[in-house]
Amino acid sequence: MDIDDLIRVVRSLNTDDAFRARLDPFQWRTLGSYLAAYEMRAGDLLIRQGDADRTAYFIAAGSLQVYRSGPTPMQTRIALLRPGALAGETGLFSDQPHSANIEAMTPTQVWAMHLPRFEELSARAPGIAIEFLRAAGAVMVARLRANLISQVAVA
Template sequence: MGIDELIEAVQSYRADDAFRARLDLGQWRQFAAYLTAYQLRAGDLLIKQNDCDRAAYFVGQGTLQVYVSGAAPGTSRIALMRPGALVGETGLFSDQPHSANVEAMTPSIVWALHLPRFEELTARAPLIANEVLRAAGAVMVARLRASLTLRIAVA
């Protein structure tokens, strides 16, 4: 999977919590240089509840499930994340532990934005970094509102 497919997936993702960065194609490609691709097998854990991970991940291919360990039966799954979704975005804002697990349900490709790379982007292309931060913050707000409505944890 190339970066153009990821860009297409992110731009076409239509969920309430979609990452809606206002970047043109050139800016997307510049931003993409700061991302690292990872392949996951079905069952691989991308994010472990209570671990600190200073990265955010874009789903390029596959399906990930977000769930909470130790929840009441039938209430552990929070969400399914499909291509174009952003997950683990709290890692860009805080070194607090994650409140949920994120596991690959199918073979998947995710693109990671690790905090040190984001800090590099901030120094080299502050307008792009600011837009990424704004869009990731908007994802968090949408998920916080949903969690308050449903009274569930935020990943």
């Protein structure tokens, strides 16, 4: 999957917590040049609860589950994420540990925005970086509202 495929998938996601950046095709491609693609196998952890990963991920293909591990062997599933969704976005806003695990349920491809690359984007294309933050912030707000309603901790 190339960056144009990722852009189509992200723009086509129709959920309350969809990443809705107001970017034109050239700006999307510029943003895409700061992303790194990774392949995951089913069962691989993208984010480990308690780690302070400073990366946000777009799901290009496959599906991820978000869950919390507790003091007992039980786990609490928070969400299922499908292609086009943003995951781990809190890592770009804070160096606090993640409060949930994110695991690939199927073979999955993600595109990562690592903090150093985001800082580079901010210096070179601040308008795109600001729009990225606005859209990622909107994702976090939608998830916070949903988690408050279901009384689940925010990942």
